[in-house]
Amino acid sequence: MLKLYNSLARELQDFRPIEPGRVRMYVCGMTVYDYCHLGHARVMVVFDMVTRWLRASGYQVTYVRNITDIDDKIIKRAGENGESIRALTDRFIAFMHEDAAALGVLKPDAEPRATEYVPQMLGMIGDLEKNGYAYVAANRDVCYSVRKFAGYGKLSGKSLEDLRAGERVDVAAGKQDPLDFVLWKGAKEAEPDEAKWPSPWGTGRPGWHIECSAMSSQLLGRHFDIHGGGQDLQFPHHENEIAQSEGAHGSTFVNYWMHNGFVRVDDEKMSKSLGNFFTIREVLKQYDAEVVRFFILRAHYRSPLNYSDAHLDDAKHALTRLYTALKGFDGEAPVDWNEAHAQRFRAAMDNDFGTPEAVAVLFDLASEVNRTGDAQLAAQLKALGGVLGLLQRPAVEFLQAAPASGLANEAIDAMIVARAAAKKAKHFAEADRIRDELKAAGIVLEDGPGGTTWRRA
RNA sequence: GGCGCGAUGGCAGAGUGGUUAUGCAGCGGCCUGCAAAGCCGUCUACGUCGGUUCGAUUCCGGCUCGCGCCUCCA
Numbered sequence: 001m002l003k004l005y006n007s008l009a010r011e012l013q014d015f016r017p018i019e020p021g022r023v024r025m026y027v028c029g030m031t032v033y034d035y036c037h038l039g040h041a042r043v044m045v046v047f048d049m050v051t052r053w054l055r056a057s058g059y060q061v062t063y064v065r066n067i068t069d070i071d072d073k074i075i076k077r078a079g080e081n082g083e084s085i086r087a088l089t090d091r092f093i094a095f096m097h098e099d100a101a102a103l104g105v106l107k108p109d110a111e112p113r114a115t116e117y118v119p120q121m122l123g124m125i126g127d128l129e130k131n132g133y134a135y136v137a138a139n140r141d142v143c144y145s146v147r148k149f150a151g152y153g154k155l156s157g158k159s160l161e162d163l164r165a166g167e168r169v170d171v172a173a174g175k176q177d178p179l180d181f182v183l184w185k186g187a188k189e190a191e192p193d194e195a196k197w198p199s200p201w202g203t204g205r206p207g208w209h210i211e212c213s214a215m216s217s218q219l220l221g222r223h224f225d226i227h228g229g230g231q232d233l234q235f236p237h238h239e240n241e242i243a244q245s246e247g248a249h250g251s252t253f254v255n256y257w258m259h260n261g262f263v264r265v266d267d268e269k270m271s272k273s274l275g276n277f278f279t280i281r282e283v284l285k286q287y288d289a290e291v292v293r294f295f296i297l298r299a300h301y302r303s304p305l306n307y308s309d310a311h312l313d314d315a316k317h318a319l320t321r322l323y324t325a326l327k328g329f330d331g332e333a334p335v336d337w338n339e340a341h342a343q344r345f346r347a348a349m350d351n352d353f354g355t356p357e358a359v360a361v362l363f364d365l366a367s368e369v370n371r372t373g374d375a376q377l378a379a380q381l382k383a384l385g386g387v388l389g390l391l392q393r394p395a396v397e398f399l400q401a402a403p404a405s406g407l408a409n410e411a412i413d414a415m416i417v418a419r420a421a422a423k424k425a426k427h428f429a430e431a432d433r434i435r436d437e438l439k440a441a442g443i444v445l446e447d448g449p450g451g452t453t454w455r456r457a
Numbered sequence: 458g459g460c461g462c463g464a465u466g467g468c469a470g471a472g473u474g475g476u477u478a479u480g481c482a483g484c485g486g487c488c489u490g491c492a493a494a495g496c497c498g499u500c501u502a503c504g505u506c507g508g509u510u511c512g513a514u515u516c517c518g519g520c521u522c523g524c525g526c527c528u529c530c531a
Binding site for chain 2: 027028033036039042046072073081156162163230231232233237258264271299301306311314321326354359361362364421423426432440446447
């Protein structure tokens with residue numbers, strides 16, 4: 001039985017889908033006006049892992065991850081670049097897909113773009129108005145009246161009073177309550193036509209939160225199983241989603257809320273506003289994408305994850321150990337779930353997606369493979385790694401994966417041949433010289449019974 | 458100020474009321490021409506003060522420190 005930590009209840013709960021055998025999950029994706037950074041990588045990898053584990057557990061999963069392609073920052077950036085909003089967002093969606101693919105993230109079942117669901121959002125705002133939750137503010141924005149929604153604060157654990165006490169934002173013109181948020185933003189003269197849609201409340205564009213309420217109910221139904229995203233979305237974004245969806249539909253929105261922890265740099269949250277972020281493609285110039293995925297999965301999804309070169313190097317060495325164990329085995333087989341390691345793996349994953357422990361099982365399995373040379377266990381190792389989206393390449397390909405600049409394979413092979421000749425002639429000084437030369441170039445030699453193999457350090 | 462999370466060995470990072478996490482790094486040994494890889498063995502732990510208990514790193518409370526949210530942010 002899968003247990004997961006439900007942010008809404010703030011406790012570990014047994015997972016029971018609404019419909020037996022079927023899971024419907026929605027995750028808040030990216031706002032596409034810039035490259036994805038490591039924080040985005042974490043969300044993508046974490047919920048990819050969740051999807052894979054649910055599927056491995058026999059569920060039929062429908063996974064939706066949205067794309068926010070209209071908001072203040074997008075309008076601003078497109079203006080700065082002198083390009084259309086569509087051109088800007090299309091470009092960064094393509095980059096996002098490249099990054100996701102590199103990290104072994106499978107495509108969600110649907111990736112709705114906000115701009116394609118404006119009619120559904122308007123319908124929902126209409127329902128909210130009808131139900132008494134929405135009002136038109138003095139500045140023509142349509143706002144949500146949080147005090148009308150009895151459950152406001154249930155996800156973030158905040159009360160309206162607490163929130164008001166810490167108020168540090170200027171109250172937008174015309175809001176009845178500082179915490180009210182915008183459902184529909186009235187159009188500004190200076191904004192491009194591309195950012196304007198007609199509506200019963202005048203020309204404008206959607207507020208940020210309404211898209212997720214509209215798209216999730218459209219694609220998954222009004223009531224679905226899991227809603228995920230980064231911890232920073234818990235408040236106000238997800239709190240507002242609940243207020244909108246439950247206010248409009250009058251029924252429960254989501255059963256389980258999952259929030260992944262932040263990626264940090266020097267013990268501080270990596271974020272756009274702090275400017276301390278590394279883009280995925282920046283990191284991938286230096287590290288193999290699978291190392292980055294492994295680095296993310298080696299920590300529990302709710303824990304903070306500190307980024308540094310030293311930690312990535314550590315992850316690389318660790319992953320190298322797993323691939324080294326797999327070297328020389330090319331058999332593949334589906335996971336044998338009756339086998340002892342697989343059972344431990346399952347127990348770890350069923351405990352709130354305990355990937356750190358699941359990865360530890362992989363290492364135990366690797367030791368066993370090294371000790372016994374058992375091909376079946378090697379296949380099991382590869383298959384279990386596959387459940388996490390790891391270890392699927394031929395071992396030699398990973399071990400010899402070439403960095404941007406480095407010695408060509410042919411040159412390495414030639415030097416190994418020369419060294420073998422020197423060794424045969426007992427010219428060990430010459431053999432060692434060649435080995436040292438390769439080592440200086442980042443190539444490590446390993447002499448085995450079947451000859452010499454190499455890998456990149 | 459309000460709300461919440463966390464503090465584990467040199468580093469990273471799990472977990473558990475009493476028995477080895479795991480990886481990297483270190484040390485000793487085996488293997489090797491010497492190495493590397495691998496194998497065997499091994500050293501560094503559970504912030505602090507109290508409480509509960511036969512027994513607490515694990516449960517409860519105080520304290521200290523760190524982090525997050527309360528503003529766009531995955």
